[in-house]
Ligand SMILES: Nc1ncnc2c1ncn2[C@@H]1O[C@H](COP(=O)(O)OP(=O)(O)OP(=O)(O)O)[C@@H](O)[C@H]1O
């Protein structure tokens with residue numbers, strides 16, 4: 280931990296600087312909505328200003344950001360919009376004293392690698408917070424190792440501790456099927472699953488569980504754990520991206536980082552995508568991100584090794600055809616990856 | 618005689634809502650939080666029993682409230698306190714500590730005076746409740 284050591288003794292303050300280093304990902308904007316705004320109940324003939332209610336909850340804002348920052352994923356987006364509507368209507372109903380049980384929002388995200396499951400889960404946490412469903416709206420991302428212990432008596436406390444950290448937010452379990460190992464009937468993962476099932480049923484007020492993983496393996500996981508399946512209300516499938524979508528994702532990523540593809544490079548990149556898809560370990564948007572990362576590298580060395588004596592801003596931003604075509608995907612077929 | 622240790626002990630008992638708000642304050646400072654229990658009210662008794670492990674990196678008070686409820690259910694007639702620990706460099710100490718549960722009746726302390734040579738007097742306080750063995754105090 281760093282200390283500000285500008286001479287003199289350190290002053291105590293009532294609010295010392297927050298230590299960093301938690302793996303929790305905080306909600307982008309923690310604030311605003313409280314869950315039980317102590318409003319008095321509305322009368323029979325009152326009306327609610329819908330547009331005010333909408334803007335208060337920031338739901339439009341968050342959904343719009345989701346739409347602009349994530350390419351494609353239409354089925355996912357429409358499902359999220361549905362959930363948002365339900366929660367907003369629920370909130371308004373409550374103001375008239377119309378009770379309804381708290382909706383079950385545990386979810387399962389299935390899809391190929393790099394289709395945006397983790398990214399969407401983060402947004403979901405934020406959205407649920409703005410809609411007053413979650414008190415904090417942070418996301419705790421875990422895998423089997425964070426939940427399952429090494430010896431008898433280790434698993435339950437370990438799982439409980441993670442659950443405690445996730446309270447008020449979303450517990451995101453990546454590759455949830457690793458929790459269940461059918462080949463070993465004494466596997467401690469079973470204990471974790473049992474605790475999860477109990478919490479998902481009884482502590483819905485405190486956290487939302489999202490399990491994620493590849494489609495077919497999640498399928499088998501649910502088949503062997505029907506209890507888990509029945510506690511999950513929303514099964515959301517993330518489709519693979521089309522080439523056009525991947526190109527738009529590339530543009531988005533580059534734009535974010537202050538780069539752009541020139542026209543030839545764009546053509547080259549489209550070809551690259553077609554080739555890359557055929558190769559092993561294709562991971563949709565993540566492959567795109569990695570490919571661009573490498574072309575940035577090549578651009579940098581191209582610039583430094585060039586004959587040029589001066590560079591313009593545009594030189595620094597432009598990724599050209601060669602930066603793309605130097606990829607191994609275009610050349611030797613014997614090596615994997617690239 | 619009401620034992621007054623830690624913060625808020627001269628105030629009326631905190632309600633659950635008030636305790637929750639204090640916990641939220643603790644968490645918002647990034648302090649870890651621990652629950653401790655004892656049935657020995659002596660002021661020099663600083664090492665209380667831990668209820669589970671300290672809790673780190675929480676974002677929400679719900680987890681602490683649940684542990685607290687569990688603890689009070691097990692030890693309804695014990696002293697239960699919450700300790701918040703500030704691990705930041707230069708402080709590294711308890712930042713807030715307060716009692717959240719106490720026995721229904723607290724019989725208080727007896728003062729013993731021992732006469733020594735040269736008219737010296739040595740004083741000692743004894744909790745009436747501590748005459749019974751650990752775990753059997755505050756039963757009636
Ligand atoms: N629709 C999209 N628009 C823009 N960027 C995207 C989109 N989908 C994914 N990405 C980017 O792709 C990368 C990988 O996404 P993410 O980590 O969410 O995938 P994942 O489905 O969780 O993958 P895995 O199953 O391997 O964990 C991220 O950097 C994310 O920003």
Ligand SMILES: [Mg+2]
Nearest residue numbers: 396397398453
């Ligand atoms: Mg992921």
